[in-house]
Amino acid sequence: MSSVSEGLAARDGMPGGSPTWTRTTLVFAAFLALLCVSLLVSLCAGRFGVPVTRALALIWQGLTDPSAPLQAMDERIVLLVRMPRVVLAALAGGGLAVCGAALQGVFRNPLVSPDILGISQGAAFGGALAIMLGIWGFPLIAMVFVAGMAALVLVGFLARVSGRTETVTVILSGLVVSSVFAAVVSLLQFVADPETSLPAIVYWLMGSFSSATWARVLIAAPGLILGAALLWSLRFRLNVLALDEAEAKSLGARTERERWLVFALVAVIVGSQVAVSGIIGWIGIVIPHAARLLVGHDHRRMLPASILLGAAFTTIIDTLARTVTAAEIPLGVITALVGAPIFAVLLRNHYRERTGR
Amino acid sequence: MTIGFSETAAHARKVLPFIGLVLCAALAAPPAGAQEVVFTDQANREVRLPKPADRVVSIVIPVASNLIALDGGTKKLVGMNPTAKSAVTQGILGKIFPEAKDIPSDVTSPSFVPNVEALAAVNPELVVQWGDIGEEKVAPLTNAGLTTMLILYGTEELTQGYMTMAGKAIGQNERLKALIDWRDQVRKDLAAKTASIPEDEKPRALYLQRAITDMAASGTKGNYTEWSMELAGARNAAAELVGTVSINKEQVAAWNPDVIFLNAFEAELDPSWVYKDPILSLTNAAKNHKVYKLPLGGYRWDPPSQESPLSWMWMANLLHPEVFHYDLRAEMKKAYNTLYHYDLADADIDGVLWTAQQGDAANYDQFKVRQE
Numbered sequence: 195m196s197s198v199s200e201g202l203a204a205r206d207g208m209p210g211g212s213p214t215w216t217r218t219t220l221v222f223a224a225f226l227a228l229l230c231v232s233l234l235v236s237l238c239a240g241r242f243g244v245p246v247t248r249a250l251a252l253i254w255q256g257l258t259d260p261s262a263p264l265q266a267m268d269e270r271i272v273l274l275v276r277m278p279r280v281v282l283a284a285l286a287g288g289g290l291a292v293c294g295a296a297l298q299g300v301f302r303n304p305l306v307s308p309d310i311l312g313i314s315q316g317a318a319f320g321g322a323l324a325i326m327l328g329i330w331g332f333p334l335i336a337m338v339f340v341a342g343m344a345a346l347v348l349v350g351f352l353a354r355v356s357g358r359t360e361t362v363t364v365i366l367s368g369l370v371v372s373s374v375f376a377a378v379v380s381l382l383q384f385v386a387d388p389e390t391s392l393p394a395i396v397y398w399l400m401g402s403f404s405s406a407t408w409a410r411v412l413i414a415a416p417g418l419i420l421g422a423a424l425l426w427s428l429r430f431r432l433n434v435l436a437l438d439e440a441e442a443k444s445l446g447a448r449t450e451r452e453r454w455l456v457f458a459l460v461a462v463i464v465g466s467q468v469a470v471s472g473i474i475g476w477i478g479i480v481i482p483h484a485a486r487l488l489v490g491h492d493h494r495r496m497l498p499a500s501i502l503l504g505a506a507f508t509t510i511i512d513t514l515a516r517t518v519t520a521a522e523i524p525l526g527v528i529t530a531l532v533g534a535p536i537f538a539v540l541l542r543n544h545y546r547e548r549t550g551r
Numbered sequence: 552m553t554i555g556f557s558e559t560a561a562h563a564r565k566v567l568p569f570i571g572l573v574l575c576a577a578l579a580a581p582p583a584g585a586q587e588v589v590f591t592d593q594a595n596r597e598v599r600l601p602k603p604a605d606r607v608v609s610i611v612i613p614v615a616s617n618l619i620a621l622d623g624g625t626k627k628l629v630g631m632n633p634t635a636k637s638a639v640t641q642g643i644l645g646k647i648f649p650e651a652k653d654i655p656s657d658v659t660s661p662s663f664v665p666n667v668e669a670l671a672a673v674n675p676e677l678v679v680q681w682g683d684i685g686e687e688k689v690a691p692l693t694n695a696g697l698t699t700m701l702i703l704y705g706t707e708e709l710t711q712g713y714m715t716m717a718g719k720a721i722g723q724n725e726r727l728k729a730l731i732d733w734r735d736q737v738r739k740d741l742a743a744k745t746a747s748i749p750e751d752e753k754p755r756a757l758y759l760q761r762a763i764t765d766m767a768a769s770g771t772k773g774n775y776t777e778w779s780m781e782l783a784g785a786r787n788a789a790a791e792l793v794g795t796v797s798i799n800k801e802q803v804a805a806w807n808p809d810v811i812f813l814n815a816f817e818a819e820l821d822p823s824w825v826y827k828d829p830i831l832s833l834t835n836a837a838k839n840h841k842v843y844k845l846p847l848g849g850y851r852w853d854p855p856s857q858e859s860p861l862s863w864m865w866m867a868n869l870l871h872p873e874v875f876h877y878d879l880r881a882e883m884k885k886a887y888n889t890l891y892h893y894d895l896a897d898a899d900i901d902g903v904l905w906t907a908q909q910g911d912a913a914n915y916d917q918f919k920v921r922q923e
Contacts, residue, residue: 264829275800328819385662389612389854392661392662393761394765402765405765516799520789520792521797
């Protein structure tokens with residue numbers, strides 16, 4: 195684990211203690227391989243029996259001749275059920291992870307997750323309200339996204355005091371907005387029809403990719419991909435923002451504007467993700483940590499590492515969710531059950547090495 | 552039920568002195584006599600009414616329409632769950648009993664949290680609540696001095712149990728007996744005939760209790776519709792599930808059910824939802840046009856209700872048209888006459904059975920008006 199300790203030495207993106215680029219290349223090759231393998235395994239696994247060779251042939255057909263009509267059940271299962279689901283899980287996981295990575299940098303706090311800005315709870319409110327009103331499908335997705343954005347705008351208004359915002363007021367405003375929306379979601383659950391909308395809301399709040407279709411991928415993908423790409427383009431800025439305020443300013447950063455730019459991108463990503471798959475916890479906090487332990491604090495490496503790891507992890511988690519039992523297991527349950535122990539092991543190793551020095 | 556000193560004191564503090572006085576007087580001197588109604592409810596508590604109740608509130612959903620049927624009218628139902636009310640007012644009961652829209656539904660939240668003040672305002676003699684919902688949703692009722700009957704949900708035995716309690720409580724013993732006898736008779740008739748059907752000739756049926764927002768199927772335990780399906784001669788395609796849980800479409804493809812029953816809860820759901828879906832439309836059920844939405848009569852036909860025997864007949868005729876030949880339209884007319892003193896029009900029946908939505912489904916012609 196020497197790369198980890200070296201990675202730790204590379205605090206705050208100072209170039210001196212970084213792992214060498216060749217080692218980084220190897221690490222990234224491993225991440226990429228992990229992602230590819232998990233995508234393939236996921237496409238071949240499922241409750242409906244499709245032989246692996248047939249599944250691989252179908253995947254090849256889907257990639258080379260996407261317009262071929264799909265008549266047989268196994269063709270539709272692999273190309274219309276599994277593939278959009280796997281793609282959506284990977285995109286959402288990568289998006290959530292990169293959001294967590296960026297926010298942990300901006301707030302200079304490893305405990306931050308994408309929930310902190312109140313976007314998830316705002317989006318949850320939009321979804322719960324839509325289900326209550328009997329709205330589903332694309333109008334539901336739109337309501338969720340708009341509510342998530344509205345939450346960020348609210349946080350912005352609350353956090354801006356005499357024309358400027360401190361990170362601490364952002365965190366507190368996020369907390370306030372989160373709590374208010376969480377309370378309204380509880381209220382909606384309280385008045386929801388116990389035989390129809392209530393179980394739907396509860397299930398939706400626990401997160402799932404079970405309703406993934408290509409149409410949903412097309413809706414969520416632009417926000418997820420663009421958001422992640424723009425965050426990646428801010429990697430140098432994030433390295434500066436992760437320094438303390440005075441230092442960042444002395445390096446010419448317009449900290450406030452750049453912070454809000456990051457927040458807006460996070461809102462686009464989280465809003466897109468929640469809209470199509472409900473609330474998914476843990477990924478935005480666990481994956482950036484894992485990435486940081488493996489490649490160091492420099493956002494130039496940490497952001498792409500988070501994306502790859504997040505995508506792979508979420509794909510694996512979702513594969514478990516839909517294959518282990520005949521019943522769909524809510525994602526939130528598995529991300530916590532799998533994510534928490536991994537997180538604990540990483541954290542212990544990290545501190546053991548630090549104190550071992 | 553005895554009221555202890557502390558309960559009486561607490562209630563005296565809470566309730567207006569005048570009402571308190573009246574209630575205390577009533578409790579202090581119950582007119583013991585032939586009119587007294589005593590029974591043990593499904594939480595094993597003794598329920599004691601000085602005389603058959605004329606004012607009943609149902610916090611639970613199913614008992615509201617049970618009471619209407621047991622009494623043949625809405626007079627004794629003075630409060631109900633908002634979800635029960637929407638089912639009553641939106642379904643055919645709203646047409647039969649237009650006055651039902653004025654029955655208060657602010658006595659409870661949909662999730663069965665009672666509003667004791669709103670309850671006290673309608674002055675009920677009996678309040679029906681779930682027996683497994685937790686003390687905190689029952690204690691406020693008993694503390695306010697309200698006589699409470701607790702019931703449990705899920706099986707035909709429990710259903711007959713609470714219908715019997717409710718019938719006794721409002722003093723409708725004869726109507727009660729007729730309703731229960733009808734259930735027993737139809738059930739025995741079905742069971743006798745399905746017993747002779749070999750297991751491998753029973754179609755594998757899937758019941759989707761939710762479909763649009765997320766898909767949930769009913770496994771083997773604790774679901775009444777699933778029990779009804781088996782009674783009517785089906786095997787449960789989702790038998791490996793326990794309880795009602797979320798599933799995905801790939802799992803449905805793997806089960807490949809012969810028949811799909813859709814719930815009556817989701818208003819926007821009808822068989823076209825299955826036929827338009829790329830996966831579900833390839834199941835045996837869809838290919839053979841055996842996708843049916845459960846009817847919505849005096850109550851939805853999936854959970855237990857006063858109309859359950861009609862639901863069983865409907866299912867049995869669909870699952871085994873070669874064995875069962877119930878004249879469902881005639882049975883419905885007879886039942887609605889008994890239950891609600893109402894003469895069903897042919898258009899009413901078509902509405903209940905969703906003939907417009909699923910009239911072209913396999914074996915559905917038998918339910919259409921016969922052109923003679």
